[in-house]
Structure formats: structure tokens, C-alpha cells
Amino acid sequence: MSDTGPQHELSARYDPTGIESSIYVRWLDRRAFHVAAEDAVDPYVIAIPPPNVTAALHMGHGLNNTIQDVLIRFERMRARDAVWIPGTDHAGIATQNVVERDLATEGLSRHDLGREGFVERVWSWVEQYGSTIIEQLKTIGCSCDWDRTRFTLDDGLSRAVREVFVRLYEKGLIYRGNYIINWCPRCRTALSNEEAEHRETGGRLYHIRYPLADRDGEHVVVATTRPETMLGDTAVAVHPEDERNRHLVGHEVELPLVGRRIPIIADEYVDPEFGSGFVKVTPAHDPNDFEIGLRHDLPRIDVMNDDATMNAQVPEPYRGLDRLEAREKVVRDLESLHLLSAIEDHAHAVGHCYRCDTVVEPRLSLQWFVRMKPLAEPALEAYREGRLRFHPERFGNVYEHWMTNVRDWCISRQLWWGHRIPVWYCRECGEVLVSRVDLTECTACGGAVDQDPDVLDTWFSSWLWPFSTLGWPEDTPDLKTFYPTSTLSTAPEILFFWVARMVMAGMEFVGELPFTDVLLHGTVRDAQGRRMSKSLGNGIDPLQVVGLFGADAMRYTLVSAAALGTDLQLDHEDLESSFRVGRNFANKIWNAVRFALGHVTLLDVEADPGTTPLELADRWILSRFSVTAADVTRSLDRFRLHEAAEASYQFVWGEFCDWYLELVKTRLKGDRGEDSRRAAAATLTTVLDGWLLLLHPIMPFITEELACHLPGRTDDDTLLRGPWPAPPVEWQDVEAEQRMEAVRELVGTVRNLRSDYGIDPGRRLEVVMARPSSAVAAALDAETEGVLRLGRLSSIRRVDTTPAGEPGAHAVLKAGAELFLPLTGVVDIERERSRIGEEIVRVEGLLTGTRARLGNPRFMEGAPAEVVQRERDKERSLEERYALLVEKRSAFGPG
């Protein structure tokens, strides 16, 4: 589309509509994101945190996947074999919930379909909607290797899951047992500790009298936040050294409402200082009580059904009541029996199901567990030895703490959607068979077998993701080439759920860390600082943002707003203000290139660069570009994406557009001769091409679109493979930077004075200059025309000393020069005197500070030579300015 006169095709406003999708298709057509193991020499690999297959893209995904895409594109441009492995997670509970809700609208439950029918139904749901989020990732530009898309429940990954289960079982690291687990009465399944979210809740502490069974009229008082569990009490405990109460050990109390006689026992767990020193013991509904129960061989009475209604273990009046109803009734009944001695407010942390937010019930239950300690050790060691790094670093502490105190992992779930537990129980001999292949009969006695009905925790497949996606347990070429992966980027919320467990799995099953660097990004919040969520309705749909402003605008905004590990705020009620930065920047880029394209031709670019001498502005912009490229590279290397974004922005807008383009405009028209024109055109194109590359990881679409319009490039060109800009160090040019600094200060000062005195912007002024430093003089010689044009000056008159007593404005440049702007009839002497006076005070202050430092012997000894030198230079230039300013002021005569 760009062979001739491309400038005519670019509109004045950047409109990403259509451009982005067609570019994306072009990339796909070339299979540009695919890398085969055989071809990979220097792999850089990211395994995507697989979004739930039920998910629709939200801003959190938008941010995380933009970050990953930036890194992948950056490395790909650096000629590494960058592979980004995409996929989705079957998300056991979440997906089952979605399909069950679906069924409910037809008046059906999963039980109506039966297990097989239900699972089929979920699969068809997945087939229909499962690729939604994958498609959405393409919309925001993600350059995943789509040929490698995986699903945690597909055949290969299922095989990995089963292999892992069997291995751990054989190693004695998986066991089945009756323990207190977190039970979600709504999902009717066990949860892991991590899946129970503890939240501070305002509750009550009830003090209940338990009458002593053998001493009439006497009682002990226990305190509880959950009176309904008393129905399952099997003991009352005191601390063995509790002077007040230990004489009661061995006695019994009669459990109110139930009538059961239960013993008073002594156990270290009890805090004698708390309350009355007595604790009710409910081994089936509290983890501590469970432990006490073990030590004292107490009966465990589970008083609830799966849905947290009271079961047949409780007295008739309470049966069938929900636990909260039961609580109220228990309290009422105790009250009427005068057994409630007090109720006080009491805040405590209550667990909630991370999927449905129902209050979790600690409950005794037969489940499968993974012994974590042995897995944690190598994972901890890897971190301590510095082989595993977190960004920001502080998350290392969090990881270490969790790893050190890791508890066993409850992995069985009472769901239908997921990896079925590969365990069979023999009906005949009771043998427990754990197998890599499905069994139909007992391997011991040949009897009929039943497979465990439960499925595995979703995370039991996710924790294998970095290698299961590469073909493990087969020793595939992919696994050999692409494992370990390089960087993992994710949200801190799943540090334990996923990141820590992946590290353990990688070490255990492949013998190597799954990745070396873990990037934890912040949370996307709304204008009030609240987390974006469906229930609050304060989310922003990335696709809507893409539709309005383009993916690049969104990506730039997100990256620039998300400093490493910090949260970012966006306003869901004002998308424009939220994404304005990126949108405006994209527009700026568009127009800068549009302008340039109107002035450069293929001939300019092909000309031998040695034949046309570069001018000051050319040398300067090359130098600035060189520095910027180095900064951006360094920032990306250190995962400081926002710094890379900001550095590019400052360069493109603040230096390239504001100064270079402005200075070069006349030259491009040929006003300063053909050599000058050509030098400008060649430099312009070189630098433009360079910064388009620099921005490509963050803004892939617009840069790709514009680059192919540049002379020397065609539609077949792509920025995907870079090469990543690595400007020669020779481009860095201290002299040019100093001189351009003088140009900018000169122009800036003139503009400032004009503005201060309200000079008509159209009026051309003459400026008088005296005593320019060599830098200023050289700068002026090189760029007179530019200075005149940008300062709207008619001429610069050089004199030995600026006029005293004439009406006009004085200034002294840092770069070294006196300026005088003759302003007959405009300048008010008093105002000018006070303006200079203020400047004198300011400079004097700086000078005092600098002199104090230089006069301090300890500074002179202690500070590095470089710092001392800088202070000396500063002192000298401040002294000169000071002297000149004082002289100017005195020219006004005594104030």
C-alpha cells in the first residue's frame, strides 16, 4: 500500500480501526510467532498464566499479557528465539459453576444429567466458548505461539497430571486421611488452605455455662464464636498448669442441650489467661480441637451435612437447620436455660470460599493430601541461593515465609469437572490401587474396582504448566529446548496458589527451576482505589478500550502507569481520561511520521551517509537516540517497563518532535541547501526508524504500520525481528549535546521573556547578546536560523556588553551569555528590576550552598572527585551569572 506518495494516505488523526486487525493477520500469516525446537538457538520462553477457560478478558489480563508481550517482543527483536506458550485452565470449580448455572436456567441440575452427561455438557461448553479469551488476547496484540496452545485438561496435560500423582504416591508424598479441611457448603467440596480467604469479620463471643455433671449447681464457663458447634463437643479443656481450674480435670460436665457427659481434660493448647481458662473441644469442626482430640483420643462428632445444615448427630430440634439458624436457636435455648453468661463483640478472621464467597466450614473429612515439606526444601534453597529472583524483590520474603511454613495440600475436590483421581478401590479385597492407566479390575485379587469419585484441585494441573505444556513426561525436543522457561509474569495473589507450587513441581519432576525471574505486577484499581470486579461493576473491558483508542494506546497507558509491582488506577467512568496518555502519544507518533514521510525519499536514505556532513541538530538527535536506546534496553532488561515507556515518550515527544523536527523543517524544504537537506533527511529517517523499533514491543501495531511506509521499507518488512536498535557509541556526542542545550536555553529564555512581557507572538524581535561562552557561540553559529525561527527573532546582534539604561529585558544564560531584549514602551523599569532581583536572590542561594560545600574540608575529602568537580563547575558558572545579574541591576540605578 505504500509504493508511491504514502504521505497522502495518512490521515491527520490516527485511527487504529482496521489497521490493527489487518496487521495481526499479516503476522499470523507469516507464522511469525512460532519457533520450532530444532531451530531454536537462544530460547527465551514465557509460559502464559493460563486464564480460566470461562474468563472474559479484563484489565488485569490486559496488563499482565501486555507485560509479557513486551518482554517477548523485545527478546524476539534481539534475535532470541522467543516463545510464548499460551493456553487456558479448566478451572474446576469456576467452570462447573458456570455450566451449572447454565443448566439451572433450564431447570436442571448436574444430577439430572448424571456425571458423564454433565462432563460432556461442560466439554461442549468449553468447545463453544473456550477460545473466547484466546481470541481476545490476539486483539490486544499478544504474540503467542498459537500452535502451542494448551488446555490443562487436554490429553497431554492429563497424562502429566496422572504421572505426577502416581509418582508422588509411590514416593509416599501423597496420602489419604481424615483431617479438618475447609469445606465450602455451597460448592460442596473441600478446598485447600489457599482457597479459603480469611477476612476479618465482626462476630460475637458467647460465654456458655457447662454444668458439672457431678457437682450440683457448679459449672464451668467456655467461650466460643460458634455456639452451634457445641452440639459436637466431646470435651472441655484447661491448661495443665492452670492453678484456678486444674483441680477439675478428670471431672465431667453435662453438655447443655445435648445431655452428653464429656470429660474435662488438661491440654497445653489452652491459654489459661484467656476468658475463664476453659475451652470447649469440638474435634470435628476446628483444627485445634482436632489436634487436642488426637492427643486425648476424643470422639469426633461431625454435626453437619454437606450443605452445612445440622445432621442427625444433633438433638432433634436442631436437625436440618442451617448452621446460622442453628446458632440462633442454640443461643436462644441456652438463654432460656440461663446458661448464657455473657455475649461480647469479637472480631475474628473467617474463611470464605474464593470462588463463591460462602463462609467456609472447617470440617472433618476424608481427603487426599500432598506432603509439602519435602517438596518445599529444594524450592526454598533455589531462592536462597539466588537462582530464583523476584521483581520486586520484596516478594521473595513472602515466598520464603510461605515456603518455610508450608502445610500439606488438600488436593481432592468433590466435583465432576477436572482430572479424576487415579485411584481405584477393590470391592473384594479393599486394595487401594493407584495407577497410570485406567483399571477395570483389582491387580491383587481380580475383583471389581471403583474409581475414586473425586477430581483433583485445578492447581494440581496448573503447577505442572511450565513443563506439561512442553510434552513432559516425554523427554521431547520441546522440553529439552524450552525448559526451563525464562520469565514468569503474574499477579501477587497467586504467588502461593501457583508460583510457589510451580517452583516445587519443576524442581521435583524435572529437576530444574521452571523459570528464573518472577515478575509480580500490581492490581488495576478504579478511580476510588477499589479493585476492579464484576460485582462492583467497576471493571473496564479491554476490548472496548481497543475499540475506542486502539490496542497500542491501551498498552502504552498500562505499561507507563504500572511501575514495577505498584498498583495503577483507571477510571471506569471516564475511559478517555484513563487512556488519553496512550491515545495522544499514538497520535503524536502518527503525525511525526506523517510529517517526515512528506519530506524524505528513498534517494535520501540510500545516499552514502559519509558524503553529507551532519549538522549540530543531526549530531544531537543521534546522540540522544543513542542514549535513549541504551536506557530503554537497560530498563527492559531489568523488567522496568514503565521506565522504558517513559524514556521513549520523553525522547519521541520532548526531543525528537519538539526540537529536532522543529529545527529541521526548513532544512527539509531545502532552505539551507541540498547538503543540509540531505543530512537532515537521512538523519531523520535513521532516527525515526530507530525509535519505531524501540517502541515496537510496547506499541506493536502503529509502529509496524508506520515503519512499512518509510522509504527503504516495504509492506513485506516487519519490525517483529528487529533488529533491536543498538546505535554505535560514537553517536554519543557530548559536544553536540552541550551546544544543543545552549540552543534550547537560548530559545527558551527568549520565549520566556516574550511571554512575561506579553509580546505579540507574531512580532519579530531583535535580541542583543554579549559575552557568549564558546558553547553558546558555536551553537549559535551552527543553528542561527533555527534559533531565530523558534524564538521568533529578527536578528541577533552581538555586542561587547549589553546596553545599560535602555528599556528592555535582561537575562543571563546558564550556558554562558548575556541577553538583552530591547522592548521600547513595553518594559516597566521597576518590574524588570524586581525580576532581576528575584533571580539574584535565587542564584545567591544556590551559590551560598555550593560554596559552603566547597569550603567544608570534610566534603572535599569525603566526596568523590567527580562530585567535587561538579560543584566547582557549578560554583564558577553561578559566580559568573551572579556577577552579570548584579551588574544588570545596577544599570537600573539605585532602586
Place this chain on the structure above:
RNA sequence: GGGGCCUUAGCUCAGCUGGCUAGAGCGCUACGUUGACAUCGUAGAGGUCACUGGUUCGAGUCCAGUAGGCCCCACCA
């Protein structure tokens, strides 16, 4: 109960290993249609870097404490 983080311009935030005459974007004020861009340009106002001490020649940056906010972990009922 432990651990961590934050507090810098009106707003949202940068500021990495101490050298800062403290930055950006937005907002605000004034001026401006100088043919890339009004999704723009030029200039400007605006900060005792939460507070108190300490270390240091030098602290927004390091240390301790105080106040306020946030987060994570935790079996004291």
C-alpha cells in the same frame, strides 16, 4: 499476633546502588489556527518530599520511632 508496603505538586504517580537547583502525565492560568499533530504549540503558577530524631561532608533516598492508609500471612477459643 507476625511480616511487608505506602505517605513526594490540586489529581495519578516516577525518583534503582545517598550528590536534586526534586520530575512526568493530567488538571489549572495566560497566550497561540507559525501547513505533522488543537488527540496540538509556547509560557507560567503549584512541593517545609507525612511527622520526630539519628547516621553522614551531604538524606526524598539509609536507620529508629510516631501518625495515617493499604496488603499478605496466622489454629488463641
